Amino acid sequence: GPLSEGEGTGDAAMQRQLPRSVAAFSALSEGLLSGLAEAASGVLPSGWQLTPFGSYAQGTCLPVSALDVALVNSGMEAASMDLALAGNAALVEVLASALLSRTRAFALPPATGLPQPSNPGGEALRLLAGDFAAGRECSKHEVALHLGDISTGRLDAILRRLLDVDPRTRAFVMLVKHWAQSRRLAGPASGGSFRWTLLAVFVLQHEGVLLPLRDLGAVEGGHGPRDPGSRMPLRGAALPFAASRLLANSGVCWGAVRMKPKG
Structure with a gap:
């Protein structure tokens, strides 16, 4: 090799396991993202979307990696995030509540604060969620919900x-x-x-x-x-x-x- x-x-x-583990994580993440988008469609205001970032977006995900997903307002500039952070953080809580009520997701011990994904290692609202898209089920995997901006994932x-x-x-x-x-x-x-x-x-x-x-x-x-x-x-x-x-x-x-x- x-x-x-x-x-x-x-x-x-x-x-030897790298290609197989990457393919498995990618397939799992696609299902998780579909389920997240479905749950978000009924609770998020217009203009908000979910943007995956981190190791999934880089193609460097390991089997133990959490799926990092940011809640992003498509019209919000990065410079305005500090002013809007406190109010918009509530939307992450709303999305998490929707996931917990509509799926078999489980909340992990709460973290303090919801930072921007510019610090991917920072704390976020973390869940254990299965592949709930189209009725499919799989092992639970960690999902970290962040509050992001239009530069997230670039x-x-x-x-x-x-x-x-x-x-x-x-x-x-x-x-x-x-x-x-x-x-x-x-x-x-x-x-x-x-x-x-x-x-x-x-x-x-x-x-x-x-x-x-x-x-x-x-x-x-x-x-x-x-x-x-x-x-x-x-x-x-x-x-x-x-x-x-x-x-x-x-x-x-x-x-x-x-x-x-x-x-």
Whole structure:
């Protein structure tokens, strides 16, 4: 495979499970979003909509990831959110009440405050909800309801397009997130996994594996090379990523992960 296990990582099984777990989470999330939209249609005022963001929107979701969904007013600018936050937060409560009354969702212990999704690791109103769309049922999964604005999900969309250039980069990001979550460094209480996603992307860009953001538009517009391998040349026969470099600020040492060229 494009990613090979480095000595000491212990994540070979996770690498094999990535495609299957992503597909399963995506299918579950689609059902959850359909059910959320159906419940919201009867209780939300005109102009409000549900916008998924976070790992689902990035395509970097792990099986234990919560589905992050923001309640967004399509006409509300980000700059006005601070003024409107207190009043609109009640709508999140209204939506949650509708879900609890119409489905088999269960509320998790309440959190204090409903921040903007610009801080994805922050507290939100959290539920356990099943796939209640079209009468289907499945295992309960955590849903985090946030109050957002029209910019919600834009950075996630950029990251998704960036990682779409080469699937090996997405696998690397997910392995970093898996490492952090397995060591309880990326839970809600510690700020979530978004910072780990950004850290992995930064390292990939620094090493020349991922395109700089300023070059992403040129590739999308057809001005860059069409072959994904030529878009992102790897340095040498194999590009090592020492986890001690990734995690130096955490004081933790991890094994190396190597990305090998295609072919």
